[in-house]
Every structure is written in C-alpha cells, then in structure tokens.
Amino acid sequence: xxxxxxxxxxxxxxxxxRALFKPFDLGKWLxxxxxxxxxxxxxxxxxxxxxxxxxxxxxxxxxxxxxEKAIEWLTSHPGWLAFIVAAAIVVVVILIVxxxxxxxxxxxxxxxxxxxxxxxxxxxxxxxxLADSLFLFRLWLGLAGMVILVGAGLVWFFAIRxxxxxxxxxxxxxxxxxxxxxxxxxxxxxxxxxxxxxxxVVPIMxxxxxxxxxxxxxxxxxxxxxxxxxxxxxxxxxxxxxxTLLMAFAAGxxxxxxxxxxxxxxxxxxxxxxxxxxxxxxxxxxFLAQWGPEYALxxxxxxxxxxx
Numbered sequence: 001x002x003x004x005x006x007x008x009x010x011x012x013x014x015x016x017x018r019a020l021f022k023p024f025d026l027g028k029w030l031x032x033x034x035x036x037x038x039x040x041x042x043x044x045x046x047x048x049x050x051x052x053x054x055x056x057x058x059x060x061x062x063x064x065x066x067x068e069k070a071i072e073w074l075t076s077h078p079g080w081l082a083f084i085v086a087a088a089i090v091v092v093v094i095l096i097v098x099x100x101x102x103x104x105x106x107x108x109x110x111x112x113x114x115x116x117x118x119x120x121x122x123x124x125x126x127x128x129x130l131a132d133s134l135f136l137f138r139l140w141l142g143l144a145g146m147v148i149l150v151g152a153g154l155v156w157f158f159a160i161r162x163x164x165x166x167x168x169x170x171x172x173x174x175x176x177x178x179x180x181x182x183x184x185x186x187x188x189x190x191x192x193x194x195x196x197x198x199x200x201v202v203p204i205m206x207x208x209x210x211x212x213x214x215x216x217x218x219x220x221x222x223x224x225x226x227x228x229x230x231x232x233x234x235x236x237x238x239x240x241x242x243x244t245l246l247m248a249f250a251a252g253x254x255x256x257x258x259x260x261x262x263x264x265x266x267x268x269x270x271x272x273x274x275x276x277x278x279x280x281x282x283x284x285x286x287f288l289a290q291w292g293p294e295y296a297l298x299x300x301x302x303x304x305x306x307x308x
Contacts, residue, residue, distance in 0.1 A: 003229045003290055005236055012282035015298075016275055019116045029274060031118035036277045037270035038105020041098045042138075099142070103135040104128070106202055113281045114206070114297045130205050134197075137212035141194060148186050155179055195234060196223070199284040203297055222291060233287055237280060244276050 020029060075081070107127035112119060160175045196219065197212070204215040223230055252260030263269040270277070289296035
C-alpha cells in the first residue's frame with residue numbers, strides 16, 4: 001500500500017476552504033470555533049512563559065537539603081500547608097472538569113469537520129457515551145503521567161540525591177543522566193499516546209461506536225504493522241504547528257503585540273486559528289482513510305478541488 005502524506009493534507013486544506021470560506025459564514029465560524037475551543041481545552045494556556053529568577057542557581061550548595069527544609073517549613077506553618085493542599089485539590093478538580101469538557105468537545109469538533117456542519121447541541125448530546133469513555137481513558141492516561149512524575153521524584157529523593165551529596169558524586173551523576181533519559185523516553189511515549197488518541201483513536205470510536213480501550217486495541221494492531229507512516233504523520237503535523245506558531249508570532253509582533261494578546265484569550269484564539277485546527281483535524285481523517293473504507297469518516301474521498 002502506497003501511503004500519501006501531502007495529498008491528504010491538500011485535501012484537508014481544500015475541505016477547510018469549502019467549509020469556512022465558500023461562502024464565509026460568521027455564525028458557522030463562531031459555532032465551529034466554539035467546538036474547537038472545547039476540544040483544545042487541555043492545551044489552552046500551556047504555552048505561557050515562565051519567569052525564572054536570575055538569582056536561582058547562584059547558591060546551589062543547599063539544594064540537597066531543600067526537601068528537608070520544605071517539610072520543616074510546612075510542618076511549622078500548618079495554615080500554609082492546609083492552603084497548599086486545598087489549592088492542589090482545586091487544581092485537580094479543575095483539570096478533571098476540563099478533561100471532561102474537552103472529551104465532549106473533541107467529538108463535537110470531529111462531527112462538524114466530518115460532516116461540514118456547525119452543530120453544538122446535537123453532538124453534545126449524541127456523543128455523550130463516547131465522550132465519557134474518552135474521558136475515563138484520559139483520566140487513566142493522566143494518572144499514568146502522575147505515577148511517572150512521582151516515581152521520578154522518589155528516585156531523585158532516595159537514590160540520586162544521597163549519591164550527589166557524597167564526596168564523589170559520579171554515581172549520582174550517572175543515575176541522574178539515566179533518569180533524564182528514561183524520563184524523556186516515557187514523556188515521548190506518553191505524548192504519542194495522547195496524540196494518537198485524539199488523531200486516530202477518536203475517529204475509530206466515532207466510526208464504529210467503540211469504547212476508548214476497544215478502539216485503541218484496533219488502532220494498536222494497525223500501528224504495530226505500520227509504525228513509520230504514523231510517526232511521519234506526527235512529524236509533519238509538528239512541522240505544520242511549528243510554522244503556524246512562527247507565523248502567528250510574527251503577525252502578533254507586526255500588530256504591536258495586539259495579535260498575541262488576542263490569540264492568548266480563551267475562545268478568541270481558537271476562533272482566529274480555526275483554519276489551522278480545522279485543517280489538522282481533517283488531515284488526520286484523510287490520512288486514516290487510506291487504510292480502507294472501515295476507517296473513512298467523510299461521505300466521499302473524492303478530490304474536492306474538482307468541485308471548487
């Protein structure tokens with residue numbers, strides 16, 4: 001089977017033009033943009049910068065005693081400890097709610113792209129069961145990420161940190177490098193699972209009315225026999241996103257940062273960038289359809305350019 005990469009992207013781009021510009025309908029744009037905003041809730045706000053203080057790192061001699069100092073400070077300030085625990089619980093609850101909303105929005109946006117519609121209420125209701133299954137899968141995926149982080153912290157606290165505190169910290173440095181390499185590998189695997197879930201597993205769920213784990217089982221067999229095409233698809237998508245970010249940043253700078261402010265606003269940024277998210281959503285559907293009609297979601301796979 002000859003797998004194409006650019007032609008599916010071109011067809012996705014043509015679908016986006018027909019849906020959003022031929023003709024241009026502001027009401028449709030705002031409605032589809034709202035579903036795109038819901039679908040991307042988990043990613044909104046992650047691009048914010050960090051304000052690192054320059055004096056961090058000037059005195060690193062006491063870093064190995066930092067956990068003990070933190071525990072001592074928290075135990076001596078029970079009010080702050082209660083506040084931190086409460087804040088952590090609130091953050092977890094907010095993340096769970098955003099995950100639930102995003103799972104609903106993912107199917108709403110997919111429905112609109114697959115059928116060239118601007119529905120909000122109907123897909124919110126009709127795909128509740130599938131969205132709940134995706135929500136539970138994402139919770140398990142998030143829990144796996146937390147286990148990885150906690151495990152890395154325990155390795156640092158009980159193995160690497162004591163070794164680094166010794167007179168010859170070479171063994172600790174080796175352990176640290178190993179922890180970093182393993183952490184990067186696990187983070188990459190976690191990111192790929194999350195990306196493949198949205199790009200391919202959700203369409204399989206939508207097409208066959210399957211639960212998330214069942215759809216992942218079907219996609220896993222496809223992925224295991226065709227790993228490189230899906231990895232190359234991931235690279236192409238990452239390149240498209242990188243180019244989009246650079247263009248958005250350049251446009252924001254040319255508007256005296258007004259564009260950057262608008263892009264950072266919830267919902268507004270999703271509406272402005274709707275052509276990009278629409279094209280990428282359609283791209284994954286066009287790409288997946290190459291493996292047979294059982295993976296095709298669009299009513300027809302014929303070239304759209306002949307009908308423009």
